[in-house]
Amino acid sequence: MRKNHVIGQLFIIAFAILLLILFLFPLILAFNNSFKTLLEIIDSVFSLPNEWRFDNYINAFNSMNFPRAFLNTFVISLSSLVVVCLFSSMTAHFFLRNDWKFNKVMFALLVAAMIIPFQAIMIPLISIYGGLGLLNSQWTLVYFYLAFGSPMAIFIYHGFLKSIPLELEEAATIDGCNVFQCFFLIVFPLLKPVTATVAILNVLWFWNDYLLPFLILNRPDQRTLSLATFSFYGTYSANYGLLLAALIMTIIPILIVYIFLQKFIQRGIVQGAIK
Numbered sequence: 609m610r611k612n613h614v615i616g617q618l619f620i621i622a623f624a625i626l627l628l629i630l631f632l633f634p635l636i637l638a639f640n641n642s643f644k645t646l647l648e649i650i651d652s653v654f655s656l657p658n659e660w661r662f663d664n665y666i667n668a669f670n671s672m673n674f675p676r677a678f679l680n681t682f683v684i685s686l687s688s689l690v691v692v693c694l695f696s697s698m699t700a701h702f703f704l705r706n707d708w709k710f711n712k713v714m715f716a717l718l719v720a721a722m723i724i725p726f727q728a729i730m731i732p733l734i735s736i737y738g739g740l741g742l743l744n745s746q747w748t749l750v751y752f753y754l755a756f757g758s759p760m761a762i763f764i765y766h767g768f769l770k771s772i773p774l775e776l777e778e779a780a781t782i783d784g785c786n787v788f789q790c791f792f793l794i795v796f797p798l799l800k801p802v803t804a805t806v807a808i809l810n811v812l813w814f815w816n817d818y819l820l821p822f823l824i825l826n827r828p829d830q831r832t833l834s835l836a837t838f839s840f841y842g843t844y845s846a847n848y849g850l851l852l853a854a855l856i857m858t859i860i861p862i863l864i865v866y867i868f869l870q871k872f873i874q875r876g877i878v879q880g881a882i883k
Contacts, residue, residue, distance in 0.1 A: 664852070680831060689811055749825065
């Protein structure tokens with residue numbers, strides 16, 4: 609039995625290593641080709657560069673106005689993250705602590721809204737907001753992220769909040785705390801694990817999203833990193849060297865954030881699911 613157990617463990621480890629290679633292969637391939645000229649990439653995408661050049665990174669940095677695009681992406685992602693985490697946690701807390709039939713219906717509708725794809729309502733939504741003159745604004749994009757990111761966030765917060773005893777809030781109320789003080793001083797600090805989970809799941813979307821910024825932000829000075837990267841595509845061709853270098857520069861910041869915070873994903877989801 610011990611021999612079978614060891615063989616099983618070795619098989620699992622080998623399978624995990626294979627999956628890791630499969631997941632990392634596109635990233636490694638993009639990183640390798642980002643140092644090549646266009647002719648080298650066309651000749652062979654799998655070979656190593658003849659010379660490791662940083663020209664692509666320098667040219668891409670200047671062509672896409674990387675500092676401006678990075679600042680736009682950072683401001684939009686951070687603002688969206690703050691409003692989603694803040695309003696979703698407050699809404700989930702209100703739904704849970706007020707056992708009204710209306711709240712149950714609204715919570716069910718929010719959960720059901722997660723199955724509606726954005727593409728199904730994209731055209732009428734953009735048409736309405738365009739008619740109101742609300743496009744070409746970063747805050748409109750933040751509002752859209754709040755609207756489409758809240759259902760999942762409320763669902764996750766709602767499950768986690770069940771693990772927080774009501775007696776803590778009752779004791780705070782007896783000590784003189786009002787509703788807002790009770791939430792922000794007692795409840796919200798206890799939501800750190802699930803807040804990290806919601807933050808990581810959403811910031812990956814906000815940072816990498818292309819469709820919503822493309823539909824809402826039309827001015828060059830408003831471009832996010834995703835829109836700036838797409839500028840290396842031409843009508844009939846693409847400069848793949850610059851494009852891959854821009855992609856690597858775009859994903860490095862969010863990859864660093866994910867590496868440092870990814871341990872909270874499993875912890876937050878599991879703790880919220882088992883309560």
